[in-house]
Amino acid sequence: MAYQALYRVWRPQRFDDMIGQEVITRTLKNAITTNQISHAYLFAGPRGTGKTSAAKIFAKAINCHHQQDGEPCNECETCKAITAGTLNDVIEIDAASNNGVEEIRDIRDKVKYAPTVADYKVYIIDEVHMLSTGAFNALLKTLEEPPANVIFILATTEPHKIPATIISRVQRFDFKRIAASDSYHRMTYILDQKHVTYDEQAIKVIAKAAEGGMRDALSILDQALSFGDNEITLDNALLVTGSVTHELLATYVQQVLAGDTKAGLATLQSVLEAGKDAERFTEDIISYARDLLLYQQAPKLVEEAEMGSVSEDFQALADKTPATTMYAMINELNAIQQQMRFTTHPDVYLEILTIKLAEIGRTQGASAVASPPAAPAGGPVQTPATADTVTALQHQVDQLKVAVQQLEQAPVAKPAARPAAKPRVNATHTQEVNLAKINPVLGAATREKLNQLQQVWPDLLNSLTVTQRAVMKVSQPVAAADSGVIVAFDYSFLYQKATTDQELTDALENGLDRMVGTALPIVFVPKDQWPEIRKNYLTAHKSELKPHTEPQPVADGTGPSSTAPTTDAGAPVAAPNETGPQPPQANPVVTKAEELFGKNIVDIKTD
Numbered sequence: 001m002a003y004q005a006l007y008r009v010w011r012p013q014r015f016d017d018m019i020g021q022e023v024i025t026r027t028l029k030n031a032i033t034t035n036q037i038s039h040a041y042l043f044a045g046p047r048g049t050g051k052t053s054a055a056k057i058f059a060k061a062i063n064c065h066h067q068q069d070g071e072p073c074n075e076c077e078t079c080k081a082i083t084a085g086t087l088n089d090v091i092e093i094d095a096a097s098n099n100g101v102e103e104i105r106d107i108r109d110k111v112k113y114a115p116t117v118a119d120y121k122v123y124i125i126d127e128v129h130m131l132s133t134g135a136f137n138a139l140l141k142t143l144e145e146p147p148a149n150v151i152f153i154l155a156t157t158e159p160h161k162i163p164a165t166i167i168s169r170v171q172r173f174d175f176k177r178i179a180a181s182d183s184y185h186r187m188t189y190i191l192d193q194k195h196v197t198y199d200e201q202a203i204k205v206i207a208k209a210a211e212g213g214m215r216d217a218l219s220i221l222d223q224a225l226s227f228g229d230n231e232i233t234l235d236n237a238l239l240v241t242g243s244v245t246h247e248l249l250a251t252y253v254q255q256v257l258a259g260d261t262k263a264g265l266a267t268l269q270s271v272l273e274a275g276k277d278a279e280r281f282t283e284d285i286i287s288y289a290r291d292l293l294l295y296q297q298a299p300k301l302v303e304e305a306e307m308g309s310v311s312e313d314f315q316a317l318a319d320k321t322p323a324t325t326m327y328a329m330i331n332e333l334n335a336i337q338q339q340m341r342f343t344t345h346p347d348v349y350l351e352i353l354t355i356k357l358a359e360i361g362r363t364q365g366a367s368a369v370a371s372p373p374a375a376p377a378g379g380p381v382q383t384p385a386t387a388d389t390v391t392a393l394q395h396q397v398d399q400l401k402v403a404v405q406q407l408e409q410a411p412v413a414k415p416a417a418r419p420a421a422k423p424r425v426n427a428t429h430t431q432e433v434n435l436a437k438i439n440p441v442l443g444a445a446t447r448e449k450l451n452q453l454q455q456v457w458p459d460l461l462n463s464l465t466v467t468q469r470a471v472m473k474v475s476q477p478v479a480a481a482d483s484g485v486i487v488a489f490d491y492s493f494l495y496q497k498a499t500t501d502q503e504l505t506d507a508l509e510n511g512l513d514r515m516v517g518t519a520l521p522i523v524f525v526p527k528d529q530w531p532e533i534r535k536n537y538l539t540a541h542k543s544e545l546k547p548h549t550e551p552q553p554v555a556d557g558t559g560p561s562s563t564a565p566t567t568d569a570g571a572p573v574a575a576p577n578e579t580g581p582q583p584p585q586a587n588p589v590v591t592k593a594e595e596l597f598g599k600n601i602v603d604i605k606t607d
């Protein structure tokens with residue numbers, strides 16, 4: 001006999017076999033025993049929480065002549081036929097594959113006929129939110145004039161997508177996520193029945209990874225079973241779920257909370273090298289940090305969720321870490337998690353994350369450990385508002401620091417520049433950019449030099465330490481001359497980090513010395529400010545950039561440039577397309593820009 005998936009074999013056949021939905025099963029059994037059955041039900045809830053199982057049990061119970069206390073007998077012909085899916089009067093429709101109006105029209109035609117064998121005709125429409133508007137309208141017509149002895153059970157993971165007109169005509173049940181402990185007990189029960197040996201820790205890992213879905217839990221269990229020889233080991237469970245051991249997680253969180261960037265990055269490295277999934281790891285840290293936070297307020301809850309006790313490491317961390325630090329960490333984790341969805345290089349984001357978390361640990365964790373514990377169990381509750389306020393204040397202090405630095409560095413810097421060339425960058429997000437170092441490089445920059453630097457850049461980064469590489473991974477040279485190189489950063493946070501790290505600058509310059517023969521001075525800029533800086537330089541030096549030769553055609557990519565606004569500083573480079581098609585004409589700024597940075601990147605917009 002072919003192997004049958006656990007979730008099929010162990011699909012509940014009675015309401016009492018269902019896990020974690022006691023309120024719903026009691027209500028449904030009660031409706032059956034008191035014969036108060038509705039014409040239409042909506043079973044809403046996350047995947048794998050028992051919606052279709054409940055629907056089938058319900059279909060059996062109302063049709064079974066040996067029904068007892070609202071439970072089907074599972075022995076009679078009707079029950080058996082429904083379990084096997086061979087009873088014509090119980091019709092299962094997957095709206096995800098049958099979403100046409102025709103299918104529902106078909107129901108409307110056939111619904112008029114009385115059930116052939118059973119007492120009730122039952123339509124189970126799974127993923128009902130997938131129906132088209134037309135199909136919903138057809139369904140609504142049927143629900144408005146329900147024929148006798150016909151029952152609709154609509155199941156969905158996304159009830160908000162169902163029209164209100166439908167919702168108002170159904171009796172709604174919301175299925176809960178299944179608690180990890182419930183899922184744990186169900187799995188150990190099944191394994192005991194199957195005489196499979198297992199490591200309890202392994203089952204806990206699977207229960208947590210399934211995130212409230214019983215079907216997912218059993219599918220993961222199936223995979224773990226296929227790995228081992230009739231036993232479930234912790235290693236296999238970790239492998240199948242892509243989870244990180246509790247110990248490794250604890251180590252990582254301890255390291256970043258202690259502000260030890262280097263150790264944190266090393267641990268991260270070993271996690272990734274072991275083939276762990278970056279998103280899974282982020283998820284694991286989030287749940288670990290949440291547990292720490294929760295443990296401070298309600299230790300019992302966490303112990304229950306952990307199905308027993310928590311480790312000493314965990315307790316120690318929870319005791320000494322202020323809630324504000326935890327909130328700051330979780331905010332950071334959530335932000336990174338969002339960004340990771342859109343990248344093909346999640347590893348890079350994890351490294352950035354590690355640096356940021358260690359920064360939080362350094363600035364908040366350490367100082368606060370010396371002060372009285374922030375939120376002893378049962379003590380005053382730290383609200384998220386407090387954490388937000390602290391973060392906001394921290395942000396303001398940082399901005400002020402930057403503003404002061406700017407004033408110190410360039411007190412009379414730009415009065416000579418024409419007003420139009422003044423940076424339009426908003427003061428609040430301007431960081432100290434060293435124009436005194438940037439402009440000379442721009443003045444002498446060549447495309448050739450930039451090409452050379454871009455070629456050696458990956459090798460240069462490889463020569464750095466793990467920590468340094470993590471900072472530099474999102475950087476790239478954007479302009480180069482024999483007198484220096486300008487390097488842009490995707491994240492202003494990393495830009496700041498790099499600017500204040502003399503060791504890093506030394507390492508980069510020494511590396512360049514080895515690779516290109518000169519220790520070129522390196523200047524950093526945040527990428528979001530780079531187009532503005534470059535444009536300001538080019539427009540301010542326009543007179544020096546006049547081409548000696550005849551006008552050349554403007555490059556592709558830049559679009560036709562306009563004749564009128566060339567005297568208006570910034571217009572040609574900033575918004576070449578603004579005035580619509582115009583006769584092509586060489587623009588000294590554009591030409592010079594192409595010369596410096598290549599044709600394909602000249603049309604970068606300023607905003």
Ligand SMILES: [Zn+2]
Binds near residue numbers: 066074078
């Ligand atoms: Zn029966």
